[in-house]
Amino acid sequence: MENSASATQPGAAPIVLRLRRTLIWVPLAAIAVAVIWCIAAASVFDGPNSGFAGPVMAVSGAAVLVAAATFAGYLLRPLRLDVDVDALTVRLPTWLAGRIDWDDVTAVTAVAVRTGHKVRRFLVVDLRSPALPYISRPRSMYRRLAPVLGRAEGAHGLCFEEQVFDFDAAGLLDVVRESAPAEVAVENRTVEPAESPWEF
Numbered sequence: 001m002e003n004s005a006s007a008t009q010p011g012a013a014p015i016v017l018r019l020r021r022t023l024i025w026v027p028l029a030a031i032a033v034a035v036i037w038c039i040a041a042a043s044v045f046d047g048p049n050s051g052f053a054g055p056v057m058a059v060s061g062a063a064v065l066v067a068a069a070t071f072a073g074y075l076l077r078p079l080r081l082d083v084d085v086d087a088l089t090v091r092l093p094t095w096l097a098g099r100i101d102w103d104d105v106t107a108v109t110a111v112a113v114r115t116g117h118k119v120r121r122f123l124v125v126d127l128r129s130p131a132l133p134y135i136s137r138p139r140s141m142y143r144r145l146a147p148v149l150g151r152a153e154g155a156h157g158l159c160f161e162e163q164v165f166d167f168d169a170a171g172l173l174d175v176v177r178e179s180a181p182a183e184v185a186v187e188n189r190t191v192e193p194a195e196s197p198w199e200f
Contacts, residue, residue: 015172017079017165027071034068037061070094079137079165081172083179088125090132090158098132100125107185108176110169112193113148119193123169124149125158132158148196 019027041061073093082089082097088105091097107126112119122145125138132139138158145159162169170188177186 015081015083015167015175017081017160017167019074019078020164020166023164024075027068027075030068030071034064037064079160081160083175085179088176090138092132092136092138095133095136100127100131102181102184104128104131105180105184107187108173108180109185110173110188110190111149112190113145113196114193115196115198121162121169121190123160123162123167123172125160126151127156127158130156137164144198148194148198150194 037060070093077091077093079093080091082091087099087101088108089097089099104127105125106128107124109124109126110121111124112121122141124142124145130139134140138160141159141161142157146155146157147153151157160167160169170190173186173188176184180186
């Protein structure tokens, strides 16, 4: 996997994965919390207990600002997939684009997972080696979902959630089929949801 500042490859088909409207409040709330922290921090640093409270506010503020920047990225620079005959490129909102050659991809699958009466759908990309940062949403979601899908322990991959991003996992397979080599399995398995005791 290579990192590149440019996610667009010649002939690439870009797919923008925007947050669903029901989740827009999450980045807005994170930004609001960051603004409130800035206002509170100014009064703390100017107060009589600034020697103790100042460092505490600084440490907590770093986490608040990182969270706000990450969530704001989903509004200002949505997650994007670029698919071409050479590679699958994933552009995270707050990270350089990750270019994954098709040689590193074993399968791209649309899957469904049932928990009780709820059925959720995902686009799963199985890889031979790790791609994207360890804490990134697609990679961490794959680690959570892999045991339910019967993947081997330590398997690598990415997972994109329909419940979070506004896209159709099964429909996106048509775009992948046009560019992926024959060696990459492209399957729609949403008609037979996997059972899971955990809700994703």
